[in-house]
Amino acid sequence: MLTDQHLLRIPGPSPIPPSVQQAMNGTMIGHRGKETKELLQRILPRLKPIFGTKQDVIPIAGSGTAGLEMAVTNAAKPGDHVLVIVTGAFGDRFAKICNAYNLHVNRIDVPWGEPIDPSYIESYLQDHPEISVVFATFCETSTGVLNPIQALGKVIHHKSNALLVVDGVSCVAGVETKMDEWGVDILVTGSQKAFMLPAGLMFISASERAWEVIENNPQQRFYLDMRTYKKSLADTSTPFTPALSLLFGLDQVLNLIDQEGLSNVFRRHLLVRDMTREAFKALDIPLLTTDESASPTVTAVQPSDFNSEELRQTLKSHFNLSLAGGQQHLKGKIFRIGHMGYCSPADTLQTISLIEIGLQLIGKNIELGQGTAAAQQIYIQQEVR
Amino acid sequence: MLTDQHLLRIPGPSPIPPSVQQAMNGTMIGHRGKETKELLQRILPRLKPIFGTKQDVIPIAGSGTAGLEMAVTNAAKPGDHVLVIVTGAFGDRFAKICNAYNLHVNRIDVPWGEPIDPSYIESYLQDHPEISVVFATFCETSTGVLNPIQALGKVIHHKSNALLVVDGVSCVAGVETKMDEWGVDILVTGSQKAFMLPAGLMFISASERAWEVIENNPQQRFYLDMRTYKKSLADTSTPFTPALSLLFGLDQVLNLIDQEGLSNVFRRHLLVRDMTREAFKALDIPLLTTDESASPTVTAVQPSDFNSEELRQTLKSHFNLSLAGGQQHLKGKIFRIGHMGYCSPADTLQTISLIEIGLQLIGKNIELGQGTAAAQQIYIQQEVR
Known part of the structure; x- marks a missing residue:
């Protein structure tokens, strides 16, 4: 062979496109210098249309799971009742994280290979008004199901005040995503799928409604505290050391997406x-x-x-x-x-x-x-x- | 798209294999230092089985055409009568080079798409005993013909003393080649075909019989004088600056060939x-x-x-x-x-x-x-x- x-x-x-591989070999720069600020200035605005949002999309060094945990610890307060819709292995991951934080977890298991039924979720939320966050998976990697997030957003916001938190790891940047229009409150994805990069970056964005919860959330957190990133972002910088070679690659990924x-x-x-x-x-x-x-x-x-x-x-x-x-x-x-x-x-x-x-x-x-x-x-x- | x-x-x-591309990005080294000698020590012995020869195979910075010219100026003496068998565009290239050196060129044109007929060459050489070098193309890139070099070697050496010079540019390293056994006196190839490298290196090897001609050939030449390379090779070095990044790549190409x-x-x-x-x-x-x-x-x-x-x-x-x-x-x-x-x-x-x-x-x-x-x-x- x-x-x-x-x-x-x-x-x-x-797989990584050759020009992205080359970009990641770029000479290392200081992460507090002008070059990194310019790199972030090029990157940040171009992430928004991919998420379909006017909000900031924050790239952070960490795997997709770090992104899911960030979503949980920022959206859910200690003692909260949450609903996790499990359509496969990655819905299950959300449930495990919620359990690790001792949240009151309501769990709906959908047979693997089938999508979420939004009307069932609507009636479930009517019966459980205590639920403050709904966790769902956009593309369930383990089954190849693309869940109807648009319809889910509609039913959730129809009569409930729950936040909708979505794991978009295996599809965002490959599938049309309209975070704002669909009423997604927190959207998370990773770098190693449709973003054409190695693993090591996750991306997260939150709606205005979600930011209100996040700002006042007493949950214990440090590296994964979204507030810290928001503050740094106002100055086009990062609170902690960014994964620069992945950002070099991301810059070129965004060029490729622009070209196509x-x-x-x-x-x-x-x-x-x-x-x-x-x-x-x-x-x-x-x-x-x-x-x-x-x-x-x-x-x-x-x-x-x-x-x-x-x-x-x-x-x-x-x-x-x-x-x-x-x-x-x-x-x-x-x-x-x-x-x-x-x-x-x-x-x-x-x-x-x-x-x-x-x-x-x-x-x-x-x-x-x-x-x-x-x-x-x-x-x-x-x-x- | x-x-x-x-x-x-x-x-x-x-195309270049990814590991070869990476190898070519290696840190530059001095071409008179220990590292280059070690690189050549790894490379040179592994070129011989690819050519099917016990002779040295010399890698030189230049395109395939430089290799063809090197073959002409080292094998043919001023005033020589030579035979160029043209089965396509690259046989024609050999003829052009021979003409540039004012050799007496006998040219046999085979219809494009057909191979050399060795029995015809045999009778042609019997009629033209003055011919001292026969130039042939192994794979004629312009038509996709693989010429019968083994049979050609047999008829040439049967009754004539002519040298057989072969352009192997588009097949050596992809096609079984037995330079010594087939009686090929000079074999040339390039780096950008079966060698899986960018263009910029050519490879040349000569039989003992050819070296006798080369050593005593008064033809004017400098960069392309095979004698100069032979002397340097005895000390595992190169007379002029080698194309080091291509040699880094070649080292890895030879690893891949060994692995397969x-x-x-x-x-x-x-x-x-x-x-x-x-x-x-x-x-x-x-x-x-x-x-x-x-x-x-x-x-x-x-x-x-x-x-x-x-x-x-x-x-x-x-x-x-x-x-x-x-x-x-x-x-x-x-x-x-x-x-x-x-x-x-x-x-x-x-x-x-x-x-x-x-x-x-x-x-x-x-x-x-x-x-x-x-x-x-x-x-x-x-x-x-």
Whole structure:
């Protein structure tokens, strides 16, 4: 096998574009100097349209989980009753963090692979007026479901005063996001998914309504206190040492997004999702989610007559193609294909054509090229106007 | 379109593996110091099996053409009668260099797309005993023909004393090469093809018989005097400033070749050639060369019912996929696909599946996925044992 080629098609970390890799090699600068201020001045305004907000979007050194914890400790006060909607492994992560802070956790578990039903949440909140924060996941990485955050925002703010806190880790920057319009009060994401960067940065933004809670929240916190960052941001600086090489990379990521156009970035993600899904339909291999709830960034496949793990191992050993397995109770039952960030239609065709070979090699009887042809057809339909 | 993705499938320069790109970023060192000597000590012995020789293989800063000129000025003495076998644009380059040095040039033009016929050369040399050097091209980049150098060496050395000088630019390191066994007297190649490096280095090696000519050759030359390099090599050094970043990269290229195994590198090139050719056969699109003379590093396609340039432009604008056009009188009549160096079966499937879309987009009626399926089938046949 050709060494040094790794086809990374897991739902994060995603591949890094070469110009971003190069940017991250930039000469180190002092984080209290003019260069860093100029870097932040270039970066900060360009994060807002990605979140769909007029509020500041704060980049902070930490993983996505640090971002989720920041959301919990800033939005929820000690003693608060909160609702965590769990549609998979990352909803579960929110619940674990809330439990670690001894909040009163109401938990709604949605079967994995299905999206949140906003009308159920509406009636739940009517029955539980004590709930002050609702935690939800935008793209549930473990299942490939894109939850209806817009509709959820509507029902939550209809009759309740609860804040809506959203984990956008595996989709923001790849999927259209309108934080302000949808009534999302805190939105968190990470750098290693649609942001096309290594892990190590998280991004967080809060609505005016959320800032009121945050400012007066007595919860114990220091590094993850959003107020500290807000103060520094007023001076275009950071309270603690920023992860500068990741910010160098982020600056170039934002250049790439500008060059392609944000709406084209979103359209490309929809395209590669549709190409991927139609390929599996053509091969008669079941998908975990419905078309309506399918995320543009990750697709979960649920085979009925072959072993996911055998396929993954075959693709890894033949092509150094990495796909993800299932998590928790879906382990061994599904496999997941990441198509977020630095992923083109060409990459998607490559992945599909390799999966077809892998299927043959593990003894699943398919017609070679059939999935590829379905994906090619989708490209032609969507891109040629 | 996703910016920052360039699918470079021309017959050189070829893509650079990421670890090689990184290696070339190494801290600069002095070229007269211990580090450079150690670098050369690591590099030089590992070049020999690639050339199939026990002789020294000398890396020199210069393009492939500098290497061809070095071969001419060191092998041919002023007033010599030489034979240049021209099977395409790069045979023609050899003839131009020989003319520039006022040699007596006998030229045999083989129709482009066809290989050298060794028996014809044998009888030609019998009729022209004055010829002291025969110049031939191993892989003719402009047509995708791999000339039968082994058979050519046999007939040349059978009854003549002529030296055989071979341009191996677009195939050495991707195709099995046995310089000593085949009786090649001077072999030249460049860095930007199967060597997986940027252009800027050429490699040259000479047989004992050739060195006798070189040592006593009164031809005027300085930078390209092979004797100067031989003297420095005895001390593991270079007479003039070496292109160090390319040597850093070369060191890593040789690591990658060691990791994959040289015979596996050759096998991979045969595989991607066969995958590419079978795809076009399945699509009923003519190839320029026969299977027997097809190079493992580049494939020329000669469409009968669509416009090559329109296809190339479509693939470039949709996918940033670069294919090469034809050269000289084949301009507009063929297109060429490079599959040398850093090119995997996965890359080949990607290229084919994109070409299928391109064909549809320019109105050529094909069955989508059919070429991909043929290539997939070849992979399965050759790789699963």
